[in-house]
Amino acid sequence: MLTRGKRRKAESEGGEVGGAAPDSCSAGAEARDARALRRSWAQLIKRIYEVDPLVCPSCGSEMKVIAFITEHDVVDEILRHLKRRDEEGRGRGPPGHEELEAVS
Numbered sequence: 001m002l003t004r005g006k007r008r009k010a011e012s013e014g015g016e017v018g019g020a021a022p023d024s025c026s027a028g029a030e031a032r033d034a035r036a037l038r039r040s041w042a043q044l045i046k047r048i049y050e051v052d053p054l055v056c057p058s059c060g061s062e063m064k065v066i067a068f069i070t071e072h073d074v075v076d077e078i079l080r081h082l083k084r085r086d087e088e089g090r091g092r093g094p095p096g097h098e099e100l101e102a103v104s
Contacts, residue, residue, distance in 0.1 A: 002010075011028065045053045054063050069075055 007028070042052065042054045045051070054065075055061070056063050069078070
């Protein structure tokens, strides 16, 4: 079994990847295609809206898509939860934060 780095190096040089079954080669090609699609999606969004969707607005680090929610019921439930949270306020502080006194 080869490490990912050695596998990528061999694939980029066009050489054979030792120890890899034909199924894993096609799976590797599909993974590369999926990565290219994610990159192109992000580039299109960046070009249209002038904002990079894969950069965290809080800290500026790179984000990645881990899942897509396609079920409408799940999306509705998430949105209802967020709306409820906004109506109640942004949440609460840590337990007992009213009793804490400032010490200088």
